[in-house]
Amino acid sequence: MVKILKHQRLNETNYRIVFDSPLVAKKIRPGQFMVLRIREDGERIPMSLADMDAEKGTVTVIYQIIGQSTTLLSTKKAGEEICDLVGPMGVASHYPEKGNFMVIGGGIGIAPIHPVAREAKKRGLHVIGIIGARTKDLLFYEEEMQKVTDELYVTTDDGTYGKKGFVTDALKELHERGKRIDHILAIGPVPMMKFVTSTTRPMGIPTWVSLNPIMIDATGMCGVCRVSVGGKTKFACVDGPDFDGHQVDFDLLTKRLSMYESYERQSLEKFKRECAKEAALKKA
Ligand SMILES: Cc1cc2nc3c(=O)[nH]c(=O)nc-3n(C[C@H](O)[C@H](O)[C@H](O)COP(=O)(O)OP(=O)(O)OC[C@H]3O[C@@H](n4cnc5c(N)ncnc54)[C@H](O)[C@@H]3O)c2cc1C
Ligand code: FES
Incomplete structure (x- = not known):
């Protein structure tokens, strides 16, 4: 069992949760992930x-x-506790040896770029951050990102905060202004990562992305998380x-991510019905 030390709602859909997990905390590196099981x-x-x-x-x-x-x-x-938390999983992010390193986080992707940016700064790189969300209320970690970047640019799709537009608009503007960008790591929804890579391909900027296919065992045994690179x-x-974003087949990833959509919808509806029944029983 793994204890939850803090659990905070950041906005309408995003939560921040801190787990007591000393062994994972000691070993895990930015870019890696964990696998959680909430109940048995x-x-x-x-x-x-x-x-x-650590x-x-x-x-x-x-x-x-x-x-x-x-x-x-x-x-x-x-x-309270969850059933288990396993990690570290996957390979840690890698960094250029020197130069200007750009991290781009879209939506929930802001979370994983945060420790990568901090590590890059520790390694002496000049870190340029771009973070974006659909609207102001969905943006989080701006203050935290300020601390781990040398320059930070914020965008919202609807212009309610920061610069109006997508993260790629901020990227294009910086490039047009002559800013040197040596290496990019972009994390966020698949369409955003796809768009970042199609923007940077003609610019010739090496661009890595963090892929989020459906995973089951997360140990390389089931093959469910296969992607084409x-x-x-x-x-x-x-x-x-x-992975190198310029080599990723994003269309295949999108298709595979929606493979179980109808089952997932049914499962959520069933879960909500059960919760409502339980609440009614408690009230009675
Ligand atoms: C390496 C990796 C890191 C991730 N990091 C984060 C993170 O930091 N924060 C965050 O909010 N989400 C993260 N995700 C996505 C997260 O795992 C899914 O949102 C979650 O599993 C959805 O479960 P659910 O039961 O709530 O939704 P479901 O109804 O089961 O699924 C909804 C959608 O979530 C995705 N999904 C479902 N099951 C999985 C699964 N086992 N593995 C991956 N995706 C799945 C699919 O796109 C699916 O259509 C990450 C995924 C991967 C692969
Ligand atoms: S989740 Fe990667 S092989 Fe099973």
Whole structure:
């Protein structure tokens, strides 16, 4: 069992959760992820590292409510426990040796770029951050990102905060102004990562992305997380999750991510009905 030390709602859909997990906290590196199981009969859900503190023995995850498991997780309170948390999984992010390193986080992707930016700064790189969300209320970690970047640019799709537009608009503007960008890591929804890579391809900027296919075992055994990179099949859980974005087949990834959509919808509806029944019984 793994204890929840803090659980905070950041906005309408995103939560920040801190777990007591000393062994994982000691070993995990930015770019790696963990696999959580909330209850014994529940599914295993992969979650990226948003922060860790080896001294305190804690790891932090920021998650978005999507379906049944993330809804269930959101009902847990600080002091309660989840069934297990396994990690570190995957390969840590890599960094250029020198130069200007840009990290781009879209939506929930802001969480995993945070520890990568901090590590890059520690390594002496000049870190340029771009973070973006659909609207002001969905933006989080601006202050935290300010601390781990040398320059930070914020965008919202609807212009309610920062610069109006997408993260790629900020990227294009910086490039047009002559800013040197040597290497990029972009994390966020698949369409955003796809768009970043199609923007940087003609600019000739090496661009890595962190892929989020459906995972089951996360140890390279089931093959569910397979992605196509440079025409070769890779398992995101052990070969990634970071890959050269210019080589990724994003259309295949999109197709595979929606494979179980109808089952996931049914499962969430069933879960909500059960919760409502339980609440009614408690009231009676
Ligand atoms: C390496 C990795 C890191 C991730 N990091 C984060 C993170 O930091 N924060 C965050 O909010 N989300 C993260 N995700 C996505 C997260 O795992 C899914 O949102 C979660 O599993 C959804 O579960 P659910 O039961 O709530 O939704 P469901 O109803 O089960 O699924 C809704 C959608 O979530 C995705 N999904 C479902 N099951 C899985 C699974 N086992 N593995 C991956 N995706 C799945 C699919 O796109 C699916 O259509 C990450 C995924 C991967 C692969
Ligand atoms: S999740 Fe099973 S091989 Fe990657």
